[in-house]
Amino acid sequence: MTAPAPSPAGAFGPFDPRRLFEARMGGHVGALGMGYRAHGDDWIELELPYADRLIGDPETGVMASGAILALMDMACGASIWLANRAFRPQATLDLRIDYLRPATPRNSVIGRAECYRLTRSIAFVRGQAHDGDAADPLAQVAATFMFTSAPL
DSSP, X not given: OOOOOOOTTSSOOSOOHHHHHHTOOOHHHHHHTOEEEEEOSSEEEEEEOOOGGGEEETXXXXXXXXXXXXXXXXXXXXXXXXXXXXXXXXXXXXXXXXXXXXXXXXXXXXXEEEEEEEOSSEEEEEEEEESSOTTSXXXXXXXXXXXXXXXX
16 A cells, blocks of 8 residues: 655645555455444444454354454554544554454444543553444453554
8 A cells, every 4th residue: 555645744644544444455454354434533433244264163153253353453543543633653552352242143243442542652442343233242342552653
């Protein structure tokens, strides 16, 4: 993916998650098939479509927890870029995920994350994953991230 041209202010401008996900990213995001759903000033929703290659238990057809963790890590990171209004390199310090129930086989998993606090060097995020009903989450997430450089 080619980086966007810098704005007159010298920054890349506001982070645009639609553009990022429509660029058909490589890496684990592309391999898992994650997609953009919606966002606000400090939150984002991503979707992980059900696929046979993501099954963790062949007997039940339940999606692997690692794929859901990857979805939530990406959603958490993107919510920080939205709250910062720009991409800024960061590292996951702590990501706690509490699985409340298995994902329903054949359903996509929706991950929503919100960056609720930013400091000079740390971002705090919370979120949840569900498979169709946000009132019945399959996982809850709490995470902290450390910025590794100034905003790009």
